[in-house]
Amino acid sequence: MQDYDAAEIVCMDCGFVVALNLANRGPEWRAFDHKEYEKKARVGSPQTFTIHDKGLSTMIDWRNRDVYGKKLSSSQKAQIYRLRKWQRRVRISDAYERNLALALSKITKIANSLSLPRNILETASLIYRKAVKKRLIRGRSVQEIGAASVYIACRQCGLARTLDEISLASSISKKKVGRSYRYLLKELNYFVPPMKPRQYVSKFSNQLTMQGNVEKVASKILVAASELKMTCGRGPKGIAAAASYIAAALTGEQMTQREIAEIAQVTEVTIRNRYKEMIKRLLFIMSL
DNA sequence: AAGACGAAAGTGGTTGA
DNA sequence: TCAACAACTTTCGTCTT
Numbered sequence: 001m002q003d004y005d006a007a008e009i010v011c012m013d014c015g016f017v018v019a020l021n022l023a024n025r026g027p028e029w030r031a032f033d034h035k036e037y038e039k040k041a042r043v044g045s046p047q048t049f050t051i052h053d054k055g056l057s058t059m060i061d062w063r064n065r066d067v068y069g070k071k072l073s074s075s076q077k078a079q080i081y082r083l084r085k086w087q088r089r090v091r092i093s094d095a096y097e098r099n100l101a102l103a104l105s106k107i108t109k110i111a112n113s114l115s116l117p118r119n120i121l122e123t124a125s126l127i128y129r130k131a132v133k134k135r136l137i138r139g140r141s142v143q144e145i146g147a148a149s150v151y152i153a154c155r156q157c158g159l160a161r162t163l164d165e166i167s168l169a170s171s172i173s174k175k176k177v178g179r180s181y182r183y184l185l186k187e188l189n190y191f192v193p194p195m196k197p198r199q200y201v202s203k204f205s206n207q208l209t210m211q212g213n214v215e216k217v218a219s220k221i222l223v224a225a226s227e228l229k230m231t232c233g234r235g236p237k238g239i240a241a242a243a244s245y246i247a248a249a250l251t252g253e254q255m256t257q258r259e260i261a262e263i264a265q266v267t268e269v270t271i272r273n274r275y276k277e278m279i280k281r282l283l284f285i286m287s288l
Numbered sequence: 289a290a291g292a293c294g295a296a297a298g299t300g301g302t303t304g305a
Numbered sequence: 306t307c308a309a310c311a312a313c314t315t316t317c318g319t320c321t322t
Contacts, residue, residue: 258291268292
């Protein structure tokens with residue numbers, strides 16, 4: 001996955017940055033509202049769901065000149081003026097378009113502040129479009145639905161982002177994001193599998209700047225743990241944190257429980273409980 | 289002195305009557 | 306609508322390195 005805004009190639013499994021400094025082949029601008037969009041749009045830009053008309057519309061130049069650069073006669077000028085007016089009306093005429101333009105810019109903002117890869121942004125935009133089409137936004141906050149779309153997009157792509165992070169980036173309370181999230185899932189008939197601990201592990205090890213094999217060991221522990229049916233009914237974060245802790249210890253990279261608890265957003269107690277269970281079971285298996 | 293440990297009470301969200 | 310409930314957190318005193 002390529003993230004042009006951050007000029008990175010990002011692994012969609014774990015969010016790991018594979019390469020930096022790509023050439024940006026997309027448009028060099030971003031549009032936050034329709035006016036700005038009109039100023040910056042040009043032919044040949046790639047299609048994207050993040051702009052309300054998918055970046056596909058034509059636009060009439062504002063200078064009153066013809067293709068040869070000659071000034072237009074006054075009757076031509078008047079005609080062009082009328083054409084422009086109509087085009088404006090056609091493009092952002094109804095509430096639908098206006099809503100979309102606003103919401104997509106909000107979604108872009110959230111995604112950027114979380115430095116999410118481009119395809120998450122596209123997915124979130126697509127989800128939002130569906131929501132609008134089904135008239136699910138009526139009487140609801142655009143921001144809330146936007147934030148929820150981003151969250152769903154993350155979950156669908158298996159990127160470990162918590163409600164907290166989304167709520168922080170969008171400055172909308174966790175409760176509201178969660179509510180809208182469930183609402184969208186229900187109304188759009190989406191199914192989102194619960195987070196796998198595995199996905200958290202990669203996130204943690206990135207944030208902890210641990211070496212690659214710590215992550216590998218942690219994954220192995222998780223596989224073993226889930227085979228032992230130890231993962232059901234438990235919060236995936238706690239399990240992932242515990243696995244990371246054990247893996248770090250095994251590879252001689254000793255992390256304190258607090259350090260892991262900090263970035264995993266669980267308490268040391270939870271890590272302790274999980275990892276004690278795991279150690280017990282794993283040792284038992286190994287002694288067979 | 290810092291980290292790890294564990295008991296006990298508290299919290300917020302889900303479930304089932 | 307409400308109480309029971311499971312998972313997790315908070316708090317705090319004690320043990321270990």
